[in-house]
Amino acid sequence: xxxxxxxxxxxxxxxxxxxxxxxxxxxxxxxxxxxxxxxxxxxxxxxxxxxxxxxxxxxxxxxxxxxxxxxxxxxxxxxxxxxxxxxxxxxxxxxxxxxxxxxxxxxxxxxxxxxxxxxxxxxxxxxxxxxxxxxxxxxxxxxxxxxxxxxxxxxxxxxxxxxxxxxxxxxxxxxxxxxxxxxxxxxxxxxxxxxxxxxxxxxxxxxxxxxxxxxxxxxxxxxxxxxxxxxxxxxxxxxxxxxxxxxxxxxxxxxxxxxxxxxxxxxxxxxxxxxxxxxxxxxxxxxxxxxxxxxxxxxxxxxxxxxxxxxxxxxxxxxxxxxxxxxxxxxxxxxxxxxxxxxxxxxxxxxxxxxxxxxxxxxxxxxxxxxxxxxxxxxxxxxxxxxxxxxxxxxxxxxxxxxxxxxxxxxxxxxxxxxxxxxxxxxxxxxxxxxxxxxxxxxxxxxxxxxxxxxxxxxxxxxxxxxxxxx
Amino acid sequence: xxxxxxxxxxxxxxxxxxxxxxxxxxxxxxxxxxxxxxxxxxxxxxxxxxxxxxxxxxxxxxxxxxxxxxxxxxxxxxxxxxxxxxxxxxxxxxxxxxxxxxxxxxxxxxxxxxxxxxxxxxxxxxxxxxxxxxxxxxxxxxxxxxxxxxxxxxxxxxxxxxxxxxxxxxxxxxxxxxxxxxxxxxxxxxxxxxxxxxxxxxxxxxxxxxxxxxxxxxxxxxxxxxx
Numbered sequence: 001x002x003x004x005x006x007x008x009x010x011x012x013x014x015x016x017x018x019x020x021x022x023x024x025x026x027x028x029x030x031x032x033x034x035x036x037x038x039x040x041x042x043x044x045x046x047x048x049x050x051x052x053x054x055x056x057x058x059x060x061x062x063x064x065x066x067x068x069x070x071x072x073x074x075x076x077x078x079x080x081x082x083x084x085x086x087x088x089x090x091x092x093x094x095x096x097x098x099x100x101x102x103x104x105x106x107x108x109x110x111x112x113x114x115x116x117x118x119x120x121x122x123x124x125x126x127x128x129x130x131x132x133x134x135x136x137x138x139x140x141x142x143x144x145x146x147x148x149x150x151x152x153x154x155x156x157x158x159x160x161x162x163x164x165x166x167x168x169x170x171x172x173x174x175x176x177x178x179x180x181x182x183x184x185x186x187x188x189x190x191x192x193x194x195x196x197x198x199x200x201x202x203x204x205x206x207x208x209x210x211x212x213x214x215x216x217x218x219x220x221x222x223x224x225x226x227x228x229x230x231x232x233x234x235x236x237x238x239x240x241x242x243x244x245x246x247x248x249x250x251x252x253x254x255x256x257x258x259x260x261x262x263x264x265x266x267x268x269x270x271x272x273x274x275x276x277x278x279x280x281x282x283x284x285x286x287x288x289x290x291x292x293x294x295x296x297x298x299x300x301x302x303x304x305x306x307x308x309x310x311x312x313x314x315x316x317x318x319x320x321x322x323x324x325x326x327x328x329x330x331x332x333x334x335x336x337x338x339x340x341x342x343x344x345x346x347x348x349x350x351x352x353x354x355x356x357x358x359x360x361x362x363x364x365x366x367x368x369x370x371x372x373x374x375x376x377x378x379x380x381x382x383x384x385x386x387x388x389x390x391x392x393x394x395x396x397x398x399x400x401x402x403x404x405x406x407x408x409x410x411x412x413x414x415x416x417x418x419x420x421x422x423x424x425x426x427x428x429x430x431x432x433x434x435x436x437x438x439x440x441x442x443x444x445x446x447x448x449x450x451x452x453x454x455x456x457x458x459x460x461x462x463x464x465x466x467x468x469x470x471x
Numbered sequence: 472x473x474x475x476x477x478x479x480x481x482x483x484x485x486x487x488x489x490x491x492x493x494x495x496x497x498x499x500x501x502x503x504x505x506x507x508x509x510x511x512x513x514x515x516x517x518x519x520x521x522x523x524x525x526x527x528x529x530x531x532x533x534x535x536x537x538x539x540x541x542x543x544x545x546x547x548x549x550x551x552x553x554x555x556x557x558x559x560x561x562x563x564x565x566x567x568x569x570x571x572x573x574x575x576x577x578x579x580x581x582x583x584x585x586x587x588x589x590x591x592x593x594x595x596x597x598x599x600x601x602x603x604x605x606x607x608x609x610x611x612x613x614x615x616x617x618x619x620x621x622x623x624x625x626x627x628x629x630x631x632x633x634x635x636x637x638x639x640x641x642x643x644x645x646x647x648x649x650x651x652x653x654x655x656x657x658x659x660x661x662x663x664x665x666x667x668x669x670x671x672x673x674x675x676x677x678x679x680x681x682x683x684x685x686x687x688x689x690x691x692x693x694x695x696x697x698x
Contacts, residue, residue: 159507161647197476201474214478
């Protein structure tokens with residue numbers, strides 16, 4: 001390693017007057033394609049993959065059994081009990097929807113802001129978004145009790161002249177989440193078409209050729225196709241951008257529009273959106289650090305990508321911390337005794353342990369990312385990001401459970417205790433999530449190859465030789 | 472050499488996909504048509520009764536008041552199906568002395584045979600219920616007819632029916648339509664059983680006036696009907 005080794009080149013260093021390269025190593029177009037296709041085309045899959053998939057599948061089956069148990073016996077199998085009717089299922093819903101925010105932020109907002117580093121991670125982040133929204137959609141769906149009436153969530157004409165309450169944010173939520181799922185899915189699939197065509201062109205077997213050929217819709221890579229593709233991509237990015245803000249705003253309305261102390265606050269929409277991006281990026285880092293190792297993508301998803309995400313986690317984590325402080329300030333400054341009670345009860349009441357878990361995970365742990373070593377060490381950042389996700393789950397727990405368990409009438413106060421089914425379903429939802437993500441890694445292009453190539457030096461005509469251009 | 476882009480044999484399948492979507496569209500249209508079809512909600516149900524009793528004759532031609540037979544309608548939830556004794560008030564046969572205590576109309580009619588048998592044995596004539604609400608829906612006749620909602624609103628022009636048949640869907644939407652906007656269905660309380668009643672000239676706002684004078688505020692919450 002005495003000579004100049006591009007493999008160990010540290011692209012997190014800022015060199016004045018130069019843009020840091022976003023693809024390291026001796027990579028040209030061909031080798032980028034080879035690396036991205038590696039896991040999908042490898043005849044021998046690393047055993048770690050099967051171990052991970054096996055564990056995920058086991059939990060997925062447990063989730064399914066829990067759902068069957070729920071359908072046969074009713075929502076009484078959960079710990080939801082007066083006065084806490086929104087127990088873990090709704091906590092899990094808000095948690096997963098929040099996780100699903102990083103994908104669109106990376107693919108839409110960072111695209112419109114021309115942040116080139118998004119190209120390495122956007123595909124995996126979008127996939128993660130869709131899988132998180134699937135997990136999120138599951139919980140309100142089964143929380144309604146009579147699952148066979150789930151279509152009542154939508155305003156369908158019927159002989160009973162019954163409509164959902166259009167003034168309720170719960171209905172807005174149905175529209176917000178379903179719109180988000182649709183647009184994210186379209187965006188993800190459309191962006192994948194050129195890469196699916198690459199898979200098709202490299203396919204060795206006839207079956208793969210046909211499957212990827214159908215999925216890539218006969219993409220030829222002509223200049224006309226590219227021109228239309230890029231127009232459509234830009235339009236979809238513009239459509240998706242407001243959704244990044246709208247979805248979690250409306251999820252926060254589920255709480256903020258009600259009259260309950262601790263919920264009825266105007267800070268909720270921005271605070272929820274910041275928290276969602278915070279948890280979403282933490283999940284992206286948690287997934288991508290092992291995935292880049294497993295798929296051998298260290299040169300494409302570089303330390304600089306991870307460092308940038310850590311910076312976003314630091315920024316949004318600090319906003320979340322500010323929001324926690326501001327909630328307390330307004331409770332005192334507003335002079336409403338019920339609001340004051342709600343917040344003192346949050347921090348020092350029966351759920352103090354949840355509150356302080358949340359604060360230490362969400363406010364304190366991201367502050368490590370001020371230190372450069374912490375945000376360039378993959379193992380350390382995964383540990384922090386797992387803490388962040390634990391913290392963000394507890395945030396939703398604190399908001400939902402503490403406010404509900406202490407409402408206006410002291411006679412109806414109660415203490416929420418989850419049942420084993422609650423716990424199994426939460427872990428089971430991770431099983432569903434990881435199963436989908438692992439299948440994605442195996443069968444679909446994990447990195448947007450075409451886009452990564454567009455930000456490599458020789459695509460930008462700086463220097464015909466990438467080896468000299470990168471330093 | 473041309474590269475492989477797309478399996479060409481997929482293209483002929485496209486009409487099949489279109490056909491599949493078309494069948495799907497037809498299926499859902501059919502499902503919707505089935506849901507809103509009158510037969511689904513038993514509109515037009517007109518069972519044959521053990522006695523060919525004609526409402527058109529009794530309530531229409533003879534102008535008998537509905538309450539002569541359905542006598543509990545103003546005081547109870549249920550509008551009574553009259554006992555055989557009510558029929559016999561007019562259709563009583565002669566006693567052993569050949570005297571008729573009240574009136575005697577068609578006392579020997581074969582059509583009234585089940586009535587006479589029932590009177591002799593005490594076994595009820597099994598009448599078929601035409602307007603049957605589901606058990607989970609609570610309906611109170613007295614709450615409606617004493618507040619200006621006519622029989623005709625739900626049962627139609629029974630005074631013109633030889634055989635009673637269901638005219639309204641009696642679906643929840645049918646109830647709610649009136650509960651949300653009751654004034655078009657209101658009339659003076661003493662005209663409730665006059666099925667031919669129409670607002671006269673200068674009575675365009677009569678529904679509104681009755682709603683105000685009787686303080687009619689129909690409920691729409693679930694427990695009003697689902698108790």
